[in-house]
Amino acid sequence: MERLGTLRRNMMRVAGAVAMSAVLALGAVACGDDGGGSGDGDSITIGFMGDLTGENSGLVIPPKQGAELAIEQYNATNPEVKINLKTYDSQGKPEQATTLALGAVKNDKIVGLIGPAFSGESQSVGPILEEAKIPSVSPSATSITLAEKGWKYWHRVVADDAVQSTGAATFLSGSAGAKKVFTVHDNQDYGKGLADAIGAAVKAKGVTTQTDAVDDNATDYSSTVNKIMDFKPDAVYFGGYYAVAGRLFKQLAEAGYEGKMMSGDGSLAKELITGTGQENAQGALLSCGCLIDTAGETNANAKKFADDYKAKFGSEVAIYSTEGYDAATAFIEAVKAGNTKPEEINEFLKTVSFDGVGKPIKFDQNGELAAQDIFIYEVQGNVIKLLGNANEAKVS
């Protein structure tokens, strides 16, 4: 009994850790140093690394497609130096990512890497790329610690979890007008980190808070629901992934809760609506450093990108596809400017500045994106709709 329990629990833990690292790692970029072209001199290879077939591949396939689109569009202009995109399926596992990264540097001579997608794998791939002097740009790794490593070849095009909590807190206490906020988390690094940070941030704005945790293996959250109903908050913020968020929001709505329900990037998926039930999910809010703008409300580039994306892949832009496109564009800009060696590309990335399809792309000294935007989304009907930047988004 014990043994079996422990074994299964471990399996769950691993799965959870993988899921988490997937989300966290979506943003790291690798900088490569030498390697250069793959033979004939007029083409170079850039890698894309992330979980492409594992259970969290839903978070990584969109940025991969974004990157593919950017590079295809670039190659279609008949440039002097063409770019090959080579994908590395790490399945979100750090040990697999390490092996793949070594191969990418040695055999494929990549000049840059888009990814790794998750924070966990970014932690282990970072040192390899640093040593090989290959630049990287992650579309989706949001862990705070990545920028603190002092890596010179690492970048990301998404704001980290600290920024997300500040943004979400501003929104909750500002335009959502919450005076009492209840935070819930799933007791894992990502979820707990986010929920605690948001709790602290809203508290600093004079909001009363209370917190509770749920077991991500369990399905019954009635004790948490009872606590929330007792506290009568204006808003509930859940830190964790969409499967748990769906169950929690459903049970909360069914218990008669009428305040706001909000969660973060780990819950930004359509499965949140199916899990919660469309009726109960209406008005649920989500915060994310990613931009998903199908209607082109934030900038003109976004609209064209959304249309091109749909034409090529037959699906709407999804989580982090915009960031995948922008990460690829950063490399394309470098190549356009005549840089084909990893070291040159990394130098160029220090000064790169252009309007991406999501945000203005410009990196700080530590590889962090200069623009620290957090976007707020709302469930309307059966879609998750962009409300706008956290500082100005209005609850509908």
Place this chain on the structure above:
Amino acid sequence: MLDDFINQFWPSTIDGLSLGAIYALLALGYTMVYGVLRLINFAHADIFMAGTFAALWTVRGLGVSDLNGIALIGVVALCGVVAGAVAGGGAMLLEVVAYRPLRKRGASRLAALISAIGASIFIQQLFATVLVPWIFGTSKEGGKLPVSEHFREMTTVISIGPIEITNVALIIFFGAVLMMVALDQFVNRTRLGRGIRSTAQDPETAVLMGVNIDRVVSVTFVVGGVMAGVAAALYFLRFEQTEYFVGFLLGIKAFTAAVLGGIGNIRGALVGGFVLGLLEMYGSSIFGSEWRDVVAFTLLILILMFRPTGILGESLQRARA
């Protein structure tokens, strides 16, 4: 802390009772099989999981939504019948395939335990990789994701001061109690029930008295499976969602409830289920939900320290049997 307990007392009690009812129904399967074979049937949780999918399939097949009142009771009853049939049949098959060959060869109980663990993993993976993608048309990877189907409306039907009881909680509680009474009558009043009791008491003498052990074991598994199936239908009524892994945690809790009440003791399993459900809810209202299992299991250990054979004890069952 104590304020929380007082403020959340009534909702906690109601949730604890409806959760406890599901634990109790599931615990019956563990305790009955243990009574007859002295075996912990770990695959029982996965029989329950099969039942939840049967209930989901039934609701989806009917294509109903926003059910309430009598119609809801009817649909839940139908789900109970379908899930009970699937789970009962599954349990019988499980016994024939995984346990009977070992028993015939006189294998040790540990061998049967390994077989139980193997069967549990097999059933889970069968659902995750084959049955769920095939029946519900998800992609191959989608078999491991939760499947939901919203079919009922949750409304408050009884409201007395701070006590608010929903239609769902009411159906779960009374549905479970009904099944428990039926089972109790079956075991105590019928010929087959007498066979089960005599086998539990003394298998050798039972055989000498003309009891067909194979038949008794089969019946025990089927009855336990049907109870798990009904529990599955009630579970699905509450959560409207299931996945291949859903039996795991619930199975542990139900097994715990069986031990708490006195393993092998049918009425003990019922008491154990309700006590565990309430302890979890009260514990988490006082200490926070992350302490839910810690509180429940600490109390479990305390109870077992003073009553090593559980609240009602194993002996009661022997005496009554």
